[in-house]
Amino acid sequence: MxxxxxxxxxxxxxxxxxxxxxxxxxxxxxxxxxxxxxxxxxxxxxxxxxxxxxxxxxxxxxxxxxxxxxxxxxxxxxxxxxDAALDLLPGVRALIEDLRQHDVQLIVASSASKATIARVFDRFALRPYFAHIVSGEDFAESKPHPAIFLRAAELAETPVMKCIVIEDAANGVAAAKAAGIYCIAYVSPHSEGQDLQQADRLIRDFGELDAAGIQAIKPA
Known part of the structure; x- marks a missing residue:
């Protein structure tokens, strides 16, 4: 699970x-x-x-x-x-809440700086949902190097086979796969030019995901 x-x-x-x-x-x-x-x-x-x-x-x-x-x-x-109109992507907050209600631990592992992550998390009150925040500024090499995801799994005290990564960029998908983690790629208008085919699953809407379905994933 x-x-x-x-x-x-x-x-x-x-x-x-x-x-x-x-x-x-x-x-x-x-x-x-x-x-x-x-x-x-x-x-x-x-x-x-x-x-x-x-x-x-x-x-x-x-x-x-x-x-x-x-x-x-x-x-x-x-x-x-x-940008007063800036908001979370459609369906993301509902997915985050559903995962937490089913006791799935959440980690953010972003190439963004700690300051930028904090800016987003404070504005949209996301801190209560996430057990750990991992910033790319703490690593010598960025994605596609797997270090950031391996560190996230380590902090979560979860074997990589019991983790999944949700990404939207080719470098991120490559990093997840290099870490040995099942990867779901979100295909968005900003994914143009990004080769996401290495991902285990592609989605175009976060409504395609829920806690029960995610928990049932069995990485090969």
Whole structure:
């Protein structure tokens, strides 16, 4: 029986991807670097620090990585706070509540910074539902490296065969599978350009999931 569900956050719990994209491309313009939409798609699921480490090397940027990370966070926070219409993805809160009512432990394992995760969790009162929060900023390597999901399973004190991951990006799906964890991929409008076929199951609406069905999953 599945005992723990590990959620990605951006694009799974909340649709902050357009805000992240706006912040990144605003900063790319400030830096004067020609990042294409196709190149940006390869960054989805990676931490902001890892993104700027790659870009600093590729474009020989003189700016300090931490300064670029701080600027992106500033741009994100401003847009996040100004977006009064921002909400959780449809069906996610009902699924979270259903899982908790059935004593399924919940973990969030997101490439986002701790500050960004806290901003989302505080605004939408999510802290009571989640036993642990794991941020990508604590790892040297981002998804598709499996470290973040292995750490989530360790904190949950749950064997990987009794966990599932819910993801929306190719890097995240690859990380889950590398960790040996069953992965459900949420196919959203922002998944365009993302190869999610490595996932064990694809969904297009969170109404397709419930606690009973998840608990009954038997990973191969």
């Amino acid at each position: 599945i005992r723990t569900v590990i959620f990605d956050m951006d694009g799974v719990i909340i649709d902050t991807e357009p805000i992240h994209r706006h912040a990144f491309f605003t900063e790319f313009a400030e830096l004067g670097i020609p990042v294409s939409a196709a190149e940006y798609a390869t960054f989805l699921g990676k931490s902001t620090r890892n993104v700027f480490q790659v870009l600093k090397q590729k474009y020989s940027l003189p700016q300090d990585v931490e300064a670029m990370v701080a600027r992106k966070r500033e741009l994100f926070n401003q847009a996040f706070d100004e």
